[in-house]
Amino acid sequence: MNKTVNHKAWFFVLPVLLLVAFNAIVPLITVVNYSVQETFGDNVFFWSGITWFEDVLQSPRFHAALGRQLAFTFTILVIEVPLGVAIALAMPRKGIWVSVCLVLMAMPLLIPWNVVGAMWNIFALPEIGLLGKTLNSLGFDYNYTRQPGAAWFTLVMMDVWHWTSLVVLLAYAGLVSIPDAYYQAARIDGASPFAIFRYIQLPKMKRVLTIAILLRFMDSFNIYTEPSVLTGGGPGNSTTLLSIDLVKIALGQFDLGPAAAMSLVYFLVILLMSWIFYTLMTRNEEN
Amino acid sequence: MRRFSWLVPTIYILFLMLPIYWLVSMSFKTTNEILGSFTLWPQQFTLANYRVILTDPTWYMGYVNSLIYVTLNTVLSVGAALPAAYAFSRYRFLGDKHLFFWLLTNRMAPAAVFALPFFQLYSAVGLFDTHLAVALAHTLFNIPLAVWILEGFMSGVPKQLDDTAYVDGYSFPRFFVRIFIPTIASGIGVAAFFCFMFSWVELLLAKTLTAVAAKPIAATMTKTASSSGYELGLLAAAGTLTIIPGAIVIYFVRNYIAKGFALGRV
Numbered sequence: 001m002n003k004t005v006n007h008k009a010w011f012f013v014l015p016v017l018l019l020v021a022f023n024a025i026v027p028l029i030t031v032v033n034y035s036v037q038e039t040f041g042d043n044v045f046f047w048s049g050i051t052w053f054e055d056v057l058q059s060p061r062f063h064a065a066l067g068r069q070l071a072f073t074f075t076i077l078v079i080e081v082p083l084g085v086a087i088a089l090a091m092p093r094k095g096i097w098v099s100v101c102l103v104l105m106a107m108p109l110l111i112p113w114n115v116v117g118a119m120w121n122i123f124a125l126p127e128i129g130l131l132g133k134t135l136n137s138l139g140f141d142y143n144y145t146r147q148p149g150a151a152w153f154t155l156v157m158m159d160v161w162h163w164t165s166l167v168v169l170l171a172y173a174g175l176v177s178i179p180d181a182y183y184q185a186a187r188i189d190g191a192s193p194f195a196i197f198r199y200i201q202l203p204k205m206k207r208v209l210t211i212a213i214l215l216r217f218m219d220s221f222n223i224y225t226e227p228s229v230l231t232g233g234g235p236g237n238s239t240t241l242l243s244i245d246l247v248k249i250a251l252g253q254f255d256l257g258p259a260a261a262m263s264l265v266y267f268l269v270i271l272l273m274s275w276i277f278y279t280l281m282t283r284n285e286e287n
Numbered sequence: 288m289r290r291f292s293w294l295v296p297t298i299y300i301l302f303l304m305l306p307i308y309w310l311v312s313m314s315f316k317t318t319n320e321i322l323g324s325f326t327l328w329p330q331q332f333t334l335a336n337y338r339v340i341l342t343d344p345t346w347y348m349g350y351v352n353s354l355i356y357v358t359l360n361t362v363l364s365v366g367a368a369l370p371a372a373y374a375f376s377r378y379r380f381l382g383d384k385h386l387f388f389w390l391l392t393n394r395m396a397p398a399a400v401f402a403l404p405f406f407q408l409y410s411a412v413g414l415f416d417t418h419l420a421v422a423l424a425h426t427l428f429n430i431p432l433a434v435w436i437l438e439g440f441m442s443g444v445p446k447q448l449d450d451t452a453y454v455d456g457y458s459f460p461r462f463f464v465r466i467f468i469p470t471i472a473s474g475i476g477v478a479a480f481f482c483f484m485f486s487w488v489e490l491l492l493a494k495t496l497t498a499v500a501a502k503p504i505a506a507t508m509t510k511t512a513s514s515s516g517y518e519l520g521l522l523a524a525a526g527t528l529t530i531i532p533g534a535i536v537i538y539f540v541r542n543y544i545a546k547g548f549a550l551g552r553v
Contacts, residue, residue, distance in 0.1 A: 003379045012374035013386065015367040016430055023427040024393050027404030090295035097293075099541045103534075104300045107307065110533025112488045112505045115310075115526040122313060122519060123306040130309045133325050161303060168299075211435075222397040225490050229509075243399035250403060263400035270395045278388060 034260035052261035062262060064237070065245040066269070072241060073220045076159045080216060081209070083160070084167025088175055089201070091168075102172075105165040117229025120158040144231065148238035151231050155239055158226060163216060170212040174205035210281045214274065221270050242266055307530065314524035321519045336524035346525065349504030352418065353487065354532065356501065359422035360486040361479050364429040365437075368478065372437035373463070377446065390431040398491045401427070406495050416498045424492045429482040436481060440474025480540045487533060504529060 035052055056062050091101055108116070126132035126143045135142040144150040178200060186196050224243040227233065233240035233248070240248075246266065250259035313321060314336055315329040340346040374380070375387060405424055406415070414420040448470065452462040468475070494506040508525050 003377060005380070006378040007380045009374035009378035009380040009383075012370035016371040016390070016434060017386075019363070019367055019423070019426050020390060020393055020430055023405075023424060024396065026408050027401045030404035030407060031400065087295055087299050090292040092293070092296075101296050101300070103537050103541050105296075105303065106537045107530070107534065108303055110484055110487060110530070110537060111526075112490060112529050114490045114505045114509060115529050118508070118522060118526055119306050119310045122523065123309045128321060128325055130305065130327075161306065164299075165303070218395045222395070222399070224397070224399050243397050246397070246399050247402070250399075256403075263397075267396060267400055270397070271392055274392070274395050275388070278391070 031260045031263050034256045035264055036257075038257055052257045053265065055258060056261045056265050061245070062265070065240055065242050068238075068240065069221060069242040072155070072159075072223075073217060075156055076163070076220055077213065077216060079156070079160050080164045080167050081213060084164050084212070085171050085205070085209070087164070087168045088171035089197070091172055093176060102169070105168055107165075108162050109165055113225035114229050116158065116162055117226040120154065120161070120226075121230050124154045146235055148235055151235060151239050155227055155230060158230060159220065159223070162226065163219070166215065167209075167212045170208040171205055174208035175201060178204050210277075214277055214281070217277065218270065218274060221273075310523050311527050314520060314527045316520055316523075318518060318520050333520075336520045337528075339521060340525055340528065346504075346507060349502060349507040350528065350532075352497070352501050353493075353503040353505070356418040356421040356425070356493070356503070357483055357486045359418055360425045360429060361482040363422055364426050364433045364482045365475060365479050367426070368430055368433035368437055369468070369475075370463075372434045372441055373467070375434065375438045376441035377449070387434075390434055394428050394431040396427065398428075398489070402491055402495045405492060409496055415496060416500050418501045420496045421493045421501060421503070422486075424496055425486045425489060428489075429485055432481055432485065433478045436478045437471070437474055440471045440477075444470055476540050480536065483536055484533070 036049060037047060038051075092098055111119070123129045124131045124144055126136055126145075132142060132144070141147075142150050144154040182200050183196070186200060191199075222243060223241060224247065227239055227241055228244050228247070231239045233244045243266075246259060246262055249255050249262065312328055315332050315334070316326070317331055317333050317335070320326060320329065320331055375383065409415045409420045409424070414423070444467075448466065449462065452466055457466070490503070490505040490509075493503045494509070497503065497506065504525065508522060
C-alpha cells in the first residue's frame with residue numbers, strides 16, 4: 001500500500017511512546033547505571049568502568065549458560081515449528097470441529113507460567129506423576145530431579161506442550177486465508193500434495209511463520225518462570241538457562257553490578273539476533 | 288491419507304490434555320492419597336481443597352487481583368495501540384521504521400532483566416503494590432504486540448474506505464470510532480485476546496511489583512508451596528482454578544480467532 005507522508009502521525013504514536021518509554025527507558029538507565037559501578041552496601045557506589053563487562057564476557061559461567069540457552073532455543077524451534085505446521089495442515093477447515101480444536105489447543109497458552117511449571121513438576125514426578133510413573137514402569141530409569149538428561153527431556157517436552165499451539169494457531173490462520181480457487185487450479189494442473197504444500201501453502205504461511213518463529217525465539221530466550229518452577233535450574237547447573245542464572249546473581253547473591261552487566265549483554269544478544277531475523281523478513285517482503 | 292488426517296490433531300490434543308487431567312484429578316485427591324499411592328483417578332473424592340481456596344480471602348482475592356490488573360492492562364494496551372497502529376499502517380513519518388523496531392525490542396526485553404529496576408521505579412512514583420503498577424508494567428510487552436497485530440489488520444483495510452468517509456463529510460474522530468473500529472473488530476478481538484493472555488500468564492513482574500493489596504494468584508501459590516510444606520492437593524486446586532478464566536476467554540473469542548486471523552494480513 002502506498003502511504004502518504006505525514007509527520008503529524010507522531011501524535012497518534014505519542015500515547016504508545018510515552019507508556020513504553022516510561023517502562024523501558026527508565027529501567028534501562030538504571031541497569032546501565034549499575035553496570036558501571038561497584039557497591040559495598042549502604043547505597044555507596046563507586047565508578048568501576050567496564051570491568052563488569054569484561055568479567056561477564058570472559059566468565060565460563062556466562063558462556064555455559066549462553067550455550068545451554070542456545071541449545072534450548074534451537075531444540076524447541078526445530079521441534080515446534082514443523083510440528084505446528086503439520087498439525088495445522090491436518091486440522092479440519094470447516095464445521096464444528098474447528099472450534100473444538102481451536103479452543104482445546106489454545107488451553108495451554110492461557111495457563112499461568114508458574115502453574116505450567118508446577119503442573120509438569122507433578123506430572124513428571126517418578127513416584128506419583130503420570131508421566132514419570134509410566135516411563136519407569138516401561139523400564140526406563142527416569143528421574144528428572146537427579147538426571148540432567150531427564151531434566152532436559154522434561155523441559156523440552158514442557159515447552160513443546162506449552163507453545164506448539166501458538167505455531168498451530170498462526171499457521172492455521174495463514175492456511176485458511178488461501179482462497180479455494182488456488183486449490184482448484186492446483187487440482188486441474190494435477191499437482192501432488194507436496195507441490196501444493198511447497199508452492200501454495202508454504203508461501204502463504206511465510207508471513208505468519210516468520211511471526212511465529214520470531215515470537216518463539218524471543219520468548220524462549222527470555223524463559224524464566226517455567227524452568228525455575230520445574231527444575232530450579234538443576235540438577236546441578238544442567239538446566240540453568242540465562243535468565244535463571246541472572247536472577248540467581250541479581251537477587252540471590254545481590255551482585256548488582258555483574259548482574260546488570262550480564263543483563264545488558266543478554267539483552268544485546270537477543271536484540272542482535274532479532275534484528276537479523278527482522279531485516280531478513282522485511283527484505284523478503286520488499287522484493 | 289486424507290482420511291486419517293483427523294488422527295494428528297486428536298493425538299496432539301490428547302497429549303495436551305494429559306498433564307491438565309493429572310492436575311485436575313490431583314485437586315480432588317487428599318494429600319494422603321497423593322503421596323501414599325499411585326492412583327489414576329481420585330479414590331477418596333474430596334472438595335476440601337477447593338473449599339479452602341474459596342473461603343480464604345488470601346486465596347480468592349488473588350484471583351480478583353489478577354483479573355483486575357489483566358483487564359486494566361488489556362484496555363490500556365489496546366486503547367493506546369489503536370491510534371499508533373493506524374499511524375503505522377496509513378502514514379509514513381520521520382523515523383517510523385526505527386520506531387516500529389524499537390517497540391518490538393521491548394517485546395524482547397527479558398523480564399528478569401527489568402525486575403529490580405521496575406521495583407525501584409514503581410516504588411519511587413508511589414504505585415508499588417497497586418493494580419495499576421502491574422497493568423502499566425505489562426504494557427511493556429503487550430503494547431508492541433498489540434501494535435504489531437493491529438497494524439497487520441489495518442493494512443488489510445483498503446485506504447479507499449478512509450477517503451470515501453472524508454468525502455461523505457466524516458470528521459477523523461467520527462470516522463475512526465464509527466466506521467474504522469467496527470471494520471477491524473475481529474483484529475481488536477485478536478489483539479485483546481493476546482494482551483489478556485500474556486498479562487494473565489506473567490508472574491515475575493506481577494510478583495515483584497506487589498506485596499499484599501494487589502498480590503496475584505500466582506504469587507499466592509508460590510508462597511503456599513514453600514511455606515506450608517508441599518500441599519500438592521491445594522496447589523493443584525489453585526492451578527485448576529487459574530485455567531478457568533482463560534478457558535472462558537478462549538470460548539468467547541474462538542470465532543474471532545479463526546475468522547480474525549483469516550481476515551488480517553498477519
